[in-house]
Amino acid sequence: MPGPRNRQKNRSGPSMSNASPSASASSMSVATIDSLVNEIDEVNGWKAIATFLCTKLKLPDLSRRSGLKKMHANFSEYNKKLNDAYTKNVGNEKILGGIIGIWAKMSVDAVLRNRLVKDGLITKIMPLMDLRSTRLVGLEALATVTHHGGLDVRIEIAKHTPTLLRLLEEFPDNAKINELAVTTVSHSVGSVVNEEHLDTAFVRTLEVSNVLRRVLEAMRRPNATVILVDHGISLITSCTRHCHQDIKSLPPLVSLLAACLRVNDISVRCSALASFIRINLPNSEEENRFFDPAVLMQAVKRRFPDGPLESMVEYGLNNCETTLLIKTTTDYQKAMMQCTQDRDMYTLGKTLASLITRTEFSVSEGGFQYVDERTGRTEYADVGLPFKMWTDSLPYCAKILRQRNSSPRDLDLDDADILEIKFHILRQRIPDAIAHAEKAIKRNPHVAYFYYAIGLGADLPKALRAVKKGLKAKQTTLFVKYYMLWRAIAVAGDMGVTNLANVREGAQEYSEGIAFLMSALDDAKTFFEVAPPDARHMAVIVNWFVVLTIAIKGPELSLDLKELAPAFKKLETARQITEHIGFPYRKTQMRLSREMIMRSYAKAAKDFDSTITYYDTLYTSAYSKEERSVAGAEDTLAAWLEDLALEDGDHDTHCLHPRINSNTVALYRCTYCGNPSAALRKCSQCGKVKYCDAACQKLHWGEHKATCKAT
Structure with a gap:
């Protein structure tokens, strides 16, 4: 972006007394100030x-970490120079814009950012937003500070949202102003509204619906850039x-x-799905x-x-969940009654372990009941067993099974563990079960039920690894x-949505989020x-x-x-089975999301056909040319701001999301269990396969x- 050319020296500008430090505290000589004014007119x-x-x-070289370290060590001295130059040149737009940069x-x-803010x-x-020559450099600076800023900084910038929306309204044909304004609003307002503990009073002052309306208008303009669209979608998802x-x-x-x-x-597509x-x-x-x-049973x-019924017969009635649960x-009832006759706790334990792994509700609370003739109340009888309530039999049976085992891999030990884990689950002691x-x-490590139990936990990454x-x-x-498939779907889906909704920048987070959804x-x-x-x-x-098929298949699907x-x-x-059994067909989050998408899918695709085509062109162009903006990078402050060559090899990332496809996402899946993760361990010998941990690697070694x- 070209800077101002041949501006009049020290002409009067907008009042900045509230923004400037005391002019009396100067560390620069008058000669130095005059030198800046005299020479800068020749710089463009x-x-x-x-x-x-x-x-x-x-000042030290700010494009290198060593320069930033020097700035840390002598912040007061260097920043005083900048403040003095800023204060004494409030009318010189070149100096003001350069110092802001x-x-x-x-x-x-x-x-440094926190100290400056x-x-x-x-x-x-x-x-600077009100000066034609410095408007863009001011927006570039604000976008950079917002992009790198923490929550406190973004809250401070969000207070100036009306100014940014005004620029969108006043300069609808200026692609760069639109891009920078939307970028800044996305980072600042998006952070505020995406906080777990929402400051509702402050959010009301932002008038979010108006913000979204203005951003939507900018996204639909023919000069919208890929960065503007990216940040617009990010803001919507945050809201x-x-x-x-x-x-x-x-x-x-x-x-x-x-x-x-x-x-x-x-x-x-996946960000849009996360929004729904x-x-x-x-x-x-x-x-x-x-x-x-x-x-x-009443429903049957x-x-x-x-x-x-036709679907169940076609599948096989004996294999349907309803039949299995009844059986x-x-x-379960027969096994308990038999135990009152033969007192064989070992056989009871083996039977219960088998039933536990056959259906979720096969072992439930119950007891040896009788009706007290005097009171007419149902009581639980003592039949000479070490338990009255049937579920209390689980730890007793487990103890008997452990006494019979002959080796660490004995099936009796597996069954004993299953009984004790189920007992913890029934008593709502999930951490103990895990x-x-x-x-x-x-x-x-070969018993699936053990992983099933870990999958019940609230630690979603841990649960997903376990069920996979x-x-x-x-x-x-x-x-x-079936249970572990359900849990894997729900957890991976939730984690994918969370990743895509919260991530602000970086290829890893986007890739991992999409890997979860896939x-x-x-x-x-x-x-x-x-x-x-x-x-x-x-x-x-x-x-x-x-909904996942719609998001991942995208335009491959018919309208x-x-x-x-x-x-x-x-x-x-x-739905019919659920209602026949007597349960309501719940308005779950996924049902409501699917219905909302279905209501508008076909019509939206037609109404926004030109917008979709334009977005496709934008993304194809941006990724093929590796450009991030409509402006050339040769003489823009943006290029300089992003040129941070850190000496340890690290580099800052722009918030434009990376292009993702099924091949890149596959790199984030464990070779053995398929668990999606960005932190996988390569095989040290061939380096061609990746695993969650040593356990997955060991289990996959045979193959x-x-x-x-x-190799």
């Missing part, structure tokens, strides 16, 4: 101006956490999000978590509707497999294909399958989504060793 271009000022003021350059360092940097930048009503109040914004699901760039999912969280209901076998007696409930399962895995490994375990059952889609497809039609989580998973017809049929079957040794 903001990069050249900033470099000239650094030289004249004898230097301060922005210093702001890439968090400590505390010293009034933002209020020194804002007056979905707490400002969902503001988004819903703007139908064109919802339509734009739906249209973005057909953009060629997968990162844009978060918008619908506040009004969503949890899926049915508890199951009463007695209610189910009433006969299922023809459609669902295991009956077997700790027990982790210990059991060290003894035998559990899906590869040799000793498993259909129930355990992992969830893979598992949803598997569940969709192998689980029985009456599986308890079927409706939730089909909803996940639909009427006919490719998803089998999924919609299975979803309707799941990998042939190819590894051949």
Whole structure:
């Protein structure tokens, strides 16, 4: 961006008394000040101006870490020079713009930035917005400070949102002003509205719906840049956490999000999906978590509707979840009654361990009941066993099984661990269940139920790693497999949405977020294909399958989504089964998200067809030419601000998201279990495969060793 040329020296400018330090505290001689004024008129271009000022003021090289260290060591001295030059030249636009650029350059360092902001940097930048020659350099500086700033800095900048929106309105044809204003608003307002503990009073002053409306207008202009679009989508996604009503109040914004699901760039599509999912969280209901076998038996007696019944017969009635639950409930009761006769706790333990891994609700609370003739109340009888309540039998049976084991890998030990883990789960002691399962895995890593238990935990990355490994375990059952698929889908989906909604910059976070969603889609497809039609989580998973397919397949799908017809049929079957059993068809977050997308998908794609085409052109051009802006980089302050060659090899990243495809995302998946992660360990011998940890590497060695040794 060219700087001002041949400006009149020391002409009067806007009042900046509030932004400037005391003019009496000067560390620069009058001769030095005069020299700046006399010589700077011969310098043109903001990069050249900033470099000239650094030289004249004898500042260290701010493009290197060593220079920033010197600035740290002598901050007061160097910043006093800058403040003095700024104060004494409030009418010289070249000097003001150049000094602001230097301060922005210093702001890439968090400590320096915080000191500068505390010293009034933002209020020194804002007056430049009203001067034609310094408007762009002021916006560049503000965008840089915002990009590198922490929450406190972004809150301070968010207070100036009205000024930035005014610039969008006054200069609709200036692509660079639009880009920088939207970038700054996205970082500042986006951070404020995405905080866990929202400052509602401050957010009200921002008038988020108006901010979104102005940003949407800028995104639809024919001069919108790829950076503007990126940051616009990022702002919308951030607002979905707490400002969902503001988004819903703007139908064109919802339509734009739906249209973005057909953009060629997968990162844009997945960010749009994350927005839909978060918008619908506040009004969503949890899926049915508890199951009463007695209610189910009554439903079976009433006969299922023809459609669902046909699907269940086609799948195999004996393998359907309903049939298994009824059978295991009956077997559970029979086993307890048999134990009252033979007192064989060993056989009871083996039976219970088998039932636990067959269905989720096979072992439930109960007891040996009788009706007290005197009181008429139901009581629990003492039948001579060491327990009255049936679930209390689990630890007793486990103890007997441990006494019978003959080796560390004995099946009796596996069953004992299963009984004790289930007992912890029934008593709502999930941390204890997880700790027990982790210990059991060290003894035998092939039992899927142990991983199932860890998957119940609130630590989502840990839960995902566990269930992904559990899906590869040799000793498993259909129930355990289906549950772990459901958990893998829900956790990976949630983590992917969270990553995409919160990330501000960097390839790793975007890639990992999309890898989570692709992992969830893979598992949803598997569940969709192998689980029985009456599986308890079927409706939730089909909803996940639909929205993930739309986001990841994108423009490959037809507008009427006919490719998803089998999924919609299975979803309707799941709804009928749920309602027949007597449970409400819950308005889960995924159901609401799917329905919102479906309502606007086809129409939005047509209404925003030209916008989608334009976005596709933008992203293709930006990534093929590796450009980040409409302006040439040769003489812009932006190029100088981003030229930070740190001596240890680190480099700052721009917030423009990377181009993602299935090949790059695959690099973030464990070779053994498929768990998506950005922190994987390579095989030290061949370097061609990656693992979550040593356990995955060990379990995969039998398959990998042939190819590894051949390299």
